[in-house]
Amino acid sequence: MSMRTLPLLFLNLGGEMLYILDQRLRAQNIPGDKARKDEWTEVDRKRVMNDIISTMFNQKFMDELFKPQELYSKKALRTVYDRLAHASIMRLNQASMDKLYDLMTMAFKYQVLLCPRPKDVLLVTLNHLDAIKGLIQDSPTILHQVDKTFRQLTDIYGGLSAGEFQLIRQTLLIFFQDLHIRVSIFLKDKVQNSSGRFVLPVSGPVPWGTEVPGLIRTFNNKGKEVKRTEFKHGGSYVAAPKEGSLELYGDRVLKLGTNMYSVNRPVETHMSAASKNLASQTQESIVPNPLAKEELNLLARLIGGMEIQKPSGPEPGFRLNLFTTDEEEEQAALTRPEELSYKVINIQATQDQQTNQELVRIMGEFEITDQSRQSSSKGDDWLAMMDEL
C-alpha cells in the first residue's frame, strides 16, 4: 500500500541479521593463537561483519533500494538476504539460513507491532543503524557509507506525515501477517506467549502525541471548555517522557531495535506453526504467485547493485551453524514443516555487470507456472532456463 516500505524493511531485517550473526560468531570464537584452520577467530568475525555491512550499504544498492516501489514477496526478499549472508567467507546451510531468517522476521515483526506510533518505526531503524556503526568502528570507509544511508533515510522519512507512516505500518504488518514462529528469547522474556502471539502491554508510556486516556472535555459554541469528566480506561498508562531524536547522534528513547542478543542468550526457534494457522498458510501457497518475470527483474536490479566478491574457492571450514550441533542442524532441515519452507532461489552474480538481464542466472528450485514455460520471446530465455526439482 505504501511504496516507501522496502528500505525500512530491508534495513531493519538486515540489522537483526547482523545482531544474530555477530552473536553466533562471538559464541564460536576461538582465540587466534589456539584456533585450528577451520575455527572462527576474532579477526574472522570482524572480517565477515565488515564484508556484509559494506555490501549492505553499497551506494548503488542503496540508490536502488530507496526508489519508490512495491514490497517484494517474502520469497524474493529471502533471496536478497541469502545473497547478503554469503557476501563474505562465511557459509550457511539451508537449515541455518532458514533459522536466521525466521529470527530476523519475528524480531522485526515484534518491533513494528509494538511501536507506539507508526513514525516510531523510523526510530527503530535508527537504533539498528546506530548498532551497526558500533560493529564497524575500525573501518572509516564503511562508517561513512552507513552515515550516508542515515542521511538518505532522514531526508526521505523525516518529513513524511503521520498518515503516510500509518500506511507504511499497515504495509509492514500485511507482510508479516500469519507469522507465528515461537522464539526462545521472546518466550523467556514473556513478550511472546506459547501460542506464538506477541504480548501487547496495556501499561507504560503513551506514544508521543497521544494523551493518557481517561479525559472527556466538553466545549461550547465559542470553543470554551465548559465541562471536564473522567472515565476509567482500563489500562495504566503514563505520559510519554520525550520524543526520540532523528539526529545522527541522539537519544532515540525507544528501545525497540536495539540488540537483545548476547553471548549468554542462545537463540532457538520452535518450528511448529499452531494448527489453526495452517489453513491460512496453505491458502497462501495455493494462490498462484510464482516469482514472476517482473519481480525477478526488480530483484536482479537490486542484487546487481551488490558488488559481491566471488569466493576464492571452496572453504568448507568457514561454515557457520546457527544450531548448537551439526546433528541438530540436519534434524532441523528434515523436520521443517512444509508450510514454512521458503523455496529460495539461488542467484549468483556473474562477472559481467553491464546489463540487468546478464546479471542474474537463476538456478535451484522454485515454482514456475506453465505460463512462463510457454513464453517464447528472446528475453524469456533466461527465465526458461530454470530447473524444476
Next chain:
Amino acid sequence: MVAADSERPNASGVSELLESRLSSAFRAPGIDRLSPRMFRRERSIPLRGSAAALCNNLSVLQLPARNLTHFGVVHGPSAQLLSAAPEGVPLAQRQLHAKEGAGVSPPLITQIHWCVLPFRVLLVLTSHRGIQMYESDGSVMVYWHALDAGDASLVQAAFARGIAASGHYVCVGTWSGQVLVFDIPTKGPNIVLSEELARHQTPISDIATEPAQGQDCVADTVTADDSGLLCVWRSGPKFKLLTQIPGFGVPCSSVQLWQGTIAAGYGNGQVRLYEASTGTVHVQIDAHARAICALDLAPEVGKLLSAAEDTFVHIWKLSRSPEDGYIEVEHCHGECVPDTQLCGARFCDPSGSSFAVTGYDVAEILRFSSI
C-alpha cells in the same frame, strides 16, 4: 471480561465468585477494574484467513427478519463473507478476490462494506486496482470500476478506500483524495459514475452517512482523510460541500454521523464530536492509547463504539443537552481483548446490545453481548 482467550468456554452459568476468581487469575498486570460487567464473551466465529491490519476491517449486515447476521472481513488479497445465526453458528461463507491486473503481486483488498440503499443492498469491495460491486450475498459482480493510477503510480500506490451509501448513491474514496459518487439504479447493473468530489488532497480513510433529515441544507455525508480533514456534504445529483473541518496533523481513521453529530476517531487515540452544520468541536475524548481503527453507531439509541490498536473497545452514549442542545457524551463500558491489535468493530444489532470485533493476525470474529 478480561481473559478473552478464544479457547475459554462461555462464562455464562458460572457463579459470580468463581468468575471473579477466574478473571483475577487471568487479569493481565496493569488492568484496573472496569465498570461493572455489562458484556460477556460469546462464541467466536472462525475465519478462513486472519484479518489484515487495516482500519474499519469489519462490516456487518443485520438481517433481523431472517434471523441472520452477515459479516465481512478483509484478509489480504481475499476477503471473506459469512453469515451466522444469532448464537454465532456459522451457516455459509464465501471468499472474494480483488480483480487481477498488471503488477508484481496479487492486488490487496483495502475494504469491504455493505451499502444499504432504499431498494437494494450492494456489497462493495475496494482494492489496489479498483472498485467491485456485488449483490449483497457476494454471488454476482454487478459493476467494476478500474482506478486510473495516472502519474502518481510511480511514487504512490493507487487504491480505493472508504465506502458508504447515501440515499441512492454509493460514495467511494481513493488514494488521491477524490471521492467517486456512483448513482445506483433500483435493480440491475446499470451503475453510473455520477460525480467526482475533489476536496481532499490525501488518501480518503472513511466515509459516513445518515438518512437525509428532509431539509435542504442538512448534512448527510462526511468524508475523512489521512491528514485528518473532514468534509461535510449534502448528497444529491450534485453533492454540495457544507463545511470543512481541518485536521491537526493526525489521520482520521474512522468517522460516523448521527443526528447532526459527527464522531471522528484519530490516529492519536482521540475521539472528537463535532456539530455537523457548523463544524464546531464540542467534545474531545482522550479515548485510547493507540490509533483508533474503527467507530460504529447504534442509531436507535445513540451509542458509539470505538476500537483501537491498544486492545480496548469502548462504548459511549451520545446525547444532546436539554438546556442548550449541545452534544454530550458519557462513557458506558470498556472491554479489553488481550494481546489483540483490533482492526474492526461493529454493533450487531440496532439497540447496541451486542458487538463484534476483528484483530490483526486473528482468524476469528470475536463477539460480545450484554448480560
